[in-house]
Amino acid sequence: xxxxxxxxxxxxxxxxxxxxAETQAEHYAALTxxxxxxxxxxxxxxxxxxxxxxxxxxQYEFPDWFRDAKFGIWAHWGPQCEPEKGDWYARNMYxxxxxxxxxxxxxxxxxxxxxxxxxxxxxxxxxxxKAENWDPDKLVALYKKSGxxxxxxxxxxxDNFDTWDSKYQPWNSVNLGPKKDLIAGWxxxxxxxxxxxxxxxxAARAWxxxxxSKGIDKTGPKAGVPYDGNQTAEQGKGxxxxxxxxxxxxxxxxxxxxxxxxADYMRKFYNRTMDLVNRYHPDMLYFDDDITRGLPLYNxxxxxxxxxxxxxxxxxxxxxxxxxxxxxxxxxxxxxxKKSLLFxxxxxxxxxxxxEPWQTDTCIxxxxxxxxxxxxxxxxxxxxxxxxxADIVSKNGNLMLSVPxxxxxxxxxxxxxxxxxxxxxxxxxxxxIYATRPWKIFxxxxxxEDAAVHLGTGEVIEKKVRPLGAEDIRxxxxxxxxxxxxxxxxxxxxxxxxxxLSATSTPIASIELLGYSGKxxxxxxxxxxxxSALTTWPNAYAIAFKITLK
Numbered sequence: 001x002x003x004x005x006x007x008x009x010x011x012x013x014x015x016x017x018x019x020x021a022e023t024q025a026e027h028y029a030a031l032t033x034x035x036x037x038x039x040x041x042x043x044x045x046x047x048x049x050x051x052x053x054x055x056x057x058x059q060y061e062f063p064d065w066f067r068d069a070k071f072g073i074w075a076h077w078g079p080q081c082e083p084e085k086g087d088w089y090a091r092n093m094y095x096x097x098x099x100x101x102x103x104x105x106x107x108x109x110x111x112x113x114x115x116x117x118x119x120x121x122x123x124x125x126x127x128x129x130k131a132e133n134w135d136p137d138k139l140v141a142l143y144k145k146s147g148x149x150x151x152x153x154x155x156x157x158x159d160n161f162d163t164w165d166s167k168y169q170p171w172n173s174v175n176l177g178p179k180k181d182l183i184a185g186w187x188x189x190x191x192x193x194x195x196x197x198x199x200x201x202x203a204a205r206a207w208x209x210x211x212x213s214k215g216i217d218k219t220g221p222k223a224g225v226p227y228d229g230n231q232t233a234e235q236g237k238g239x240x241x242x243x244x245x246x247x248x249x250x251x252x253x254x255x256x257x258x259x260x261x262x263a264d265y266m267r268k269f270y271n272r273t274m275d276l277v278n279r280y281h282p283d284m285l286y287f288d289d290d291i292t293r294g295l296p297l298y299n300x301x302x303x304x305x306x307x308x309x310x311x312x313x314x315x316x317x318x319x320x321x322x323x324x325x326x327x328x329x330x331x332x333x334x335x336x337x338k339k340s341l342l343f344x345x346x347x348x349x350x351x352x353x354x355x356e357p358w359q360t361d362t363c364i365x366x367x368x369x370x371x372x373x374x375x376x377x378x379x380x381x382x383x384x385x386x387x388x389x390a391d392i393v394s395k396n397g398n399l400m401l402s403v404p405x406x407x408x409x410x411x412x413x414x415x416x417x418x419x420x421x422x423x424x425x426x427x428x429x430x431x432x433i434y435a436t437r438p439w440k441i442f443x444x445x446x447x448x449e450d451a452a453v454h455l456g457t458g459e460v461i462e463k464k465v466r467p468l469g470a471e472d473i474r475x476x477x478x479x480x481x482x483x484x485x486x487x488x489x490x491x492x493x494x495x496x497x498x499x500x501l502s503a504t505s506t507p508i509a510s511i512e513l514l515g516y517s518g519k520x521x522x523x524x525x526x527x528x529x530x531x532s533a534l535t536t537w538p539n540a541y542a543i544a545f546k547i548t549l550k
Contacts, residue, residue, distance in 0.1 A: 028243025031170040032233075035249070039168055039267060043274035045307050048314030049324075052306035057340035060313065062357045063325045065196060066284075066342075068435040069149035070393050071426070073419075074200070075139070075186065076154050076367045077405035079122075079161050079177055082129035084407055085109055086370035090122040090159040094212035094227055096219070121213060121228030123246040126161065126171070131178035134409025136189035143403075144193045146419035147426030149434065152198030152284060152400060153186040155276055160206035160250050164279065168272045171250045187280045196325075198284030199276060204269050204296035205289070207261055210251040229253045261300045269296065270304045277312050281319050285312055286329040286344065286361075294330030294341055309341070329359055347462040349388075350395045353438045354458075360392050362462060363402035364418060370404070377414040382421040386541045387468035387489035393433055394442040394474035394487075425541055428515035432485035432544035436476035439484060444500050445472030473498060484547040491537050499528040507550035514544045 022030075050056050080089040085106055092106040094117050107117075114120045143151055156162045162172040164183035173182050183199065190197035213229025230253075233245035248254040252265060273296075277285065287305070289296050295305025309328055316326035329344040330337075337343075343358040350358060364379040373379065389399045403415050426433065447466055468474075470490030477484050484506075486498055501508065503524045511522050511531065515538035522531045537543050 024240075025242035028170065028175075028241070030243075031175060032243060032245055032249065035166075035168050035170050039264065039271055042267060043271050043278070043311075045311040046314040046318065048310075048317060050310040050313040052303060052310040054306070054337070054340065057306070057309060057313075060340050061324065062327065062342070065325060066150075066327055066398065067357055067437075069196070070398050070433050070436070071148055071389060072150040072152060072198070072398065072400045073143040073146065073148040074152045074154075074198075074361065074363075074400050074402040075405050076200070076363065076402045077182075077409075078154050078157050078159065078163055078368075079126045079129045080157060080159055081369045081405060082125055082407045083109065083113070084369050084371035084374075086366040086373070087368050088158075089125075089368060090157075091209060091212055093117060093122060093125075094215055094229075096217050116217075116222050116225070117213075117227040118222060118225045119228070121231075121246070122159065123171075123228065123241060123244075123250055126177050127240070129177040129407060131173075131180060131182070131407070131409040134178070134180075134182075134185070136182075136185040137192065139405075139411070140186070140189035140193050140195075142416070142419055144195055146423040147430060148195070148401075150196040150198060150283070151186070151190045151193075152200055152286060153183060155183060155199045155201050156203040156272075158202050158205045158209040158288075160203050160210065160252055162203075162272065164276065166272055167275055168268055169249065170244060171246075183276070183280055187282075196283035197280075198286060198327075198329075199280065199282040200286040200288060201273055201276070201296070202288040203272070204287070206252045207255075207265060210253055211257060213251045214253050261297065266297050266301050266304055270308065273308050274311060277308070277315055281315065283316075283325060284327045284329060284342075287331075288346075289331065294333045294337060329361075344400075345459050349392055349460045349462065349465070350397060351458055351460055353395045353442050354397065357396055357398065359398045359400055360388075361400040361402065362388075363404065364415070365404050367402060368404065369406050371406075374404075374406075374412045374414060379414060379418060382418060382425065383490075383541050384467060385422065386425055387472065387474075389433065390474040390476075390487040390489055390542065391443070391468060393436060394438060394476055396438045421541075425539055428539060429487075429542070429544040431514060431546065432476055432487055435479065436485065437479055439475040439477045441475065441500060443472065443474040444498070445469075445489075447472050473500075475500070482549055484549055486545045486547060488543045488545070490542060491540070492533050492543075495533050496531040497528055498531070501529040501547070502526050509548045509550045511548075512546040513538065514546055515539060520545070 083089055093110040095104045096107050098104045140151055162169040165174040165181045166172040173180055187197050213227050215227050216225060217223045229251045232247055236242040287296050297304045312326060312328060313324060317324050327342045329342040331344050333341060333343045338356045345360050347362045349360050365373045392399050403411060405411055447468055468489035470488060470492040472489040474487045488496060503526055508524055511520050513520050520531060522529055
């Protein structure tokens, strides 16, 4: 038969008997199978200057952009923000009682709004999250206007859900929920705004963090009924998630309560993180791991974090013309590790000036958006954050500030106002913050004598520190050392005395007040400098004096 006769027949046959469309279940099953097949191998470490050893990582040097940036914004945003009920929703929704044995409000909310966790678990919350009003360009532009010099987005949390087109985790934001590659959108917005881009990775803790999904109610009509963390892939037949495996891939609960991390689990975390680096080339990688070595899964397999670190540094150099511009932030670092990684302190700070650059990460509210906090404007105010920023910078640190994002991808009016106020203050006083370095001491004032600050660990806990005020002064200096900045952490009602600047120790040529065009009256004696108070200060939160040294 000639080909001319065959083609019309094929056309008619395909029209009469169209190819069957792939069902949703088949699509999910294919995604699951592809992810597991890919995870049989490990992503390679890019050869280069750094090897996956601590000795090799000591070659690291902190980039100037980070030393100069001082202030960044973090969008800690994922499917746990969908209910808008605050932190750790994916865990707290499974706790019928709180630590005091009382009814847990998050659990009660979940039952009332979604159903019992045996029937509607966290996996079922994910498709409800649409991020329908998310505009990364608008948000990152606002963050930059607020004075942020870098931006970080959440790649995954302990809930184990990836917010990018992850080839190793089928539970991701392209396949489910928003149906968007959120990390790609954030990365492009940061690039368009010309600011460095960071990614935070928290999923290493899913192994134990999600164990509550296998629990039961202790009381009530559903007492003894297992939650959905016990459901196997086979039980999804006929349900929306058929083809997916929540127990293994999302909750990571296909193991006993005392089982150690499996090789598959650790390899999957490693591959997901390497995939993240290879796809988006972030300037910063942040690990939320509360262990002594700071790198993910270090106590079970120290090679995982070391290989990721070596690959990240080598990849960063390869994409930046041989110059290393990237950072890896980690917690609970010993002093020798602070030369290889960025020391990060969650919701805290440092007691004194640290030799190497470091970072505080904190939030104006709860990490995941809480509608109640937003409605009552229960956020930290600029009058709290600005003195905190001054304190951190005076000790050689940076502030990474999380501004909670709502389920739909927007921030509320109170948060917009907060960011605008931060931007207005930094526009006037940023000279005392950006591109500065610590002075010989970080400051003076009554908070320095506060016993709650000095914990003997080198760190301070945010909630235990008395708020800084007009009697607290923090110092920064220009890179060349010719200019000193004295940031007064409040609005003084009387003359300001700076005891650290005595005539015998620090000769001064002139003093200016940032944001004020008039002359400042001051005298310098052996007891220090006395600066006459103004009737009205040029801003509402804190003031910064520019002191030119002789």
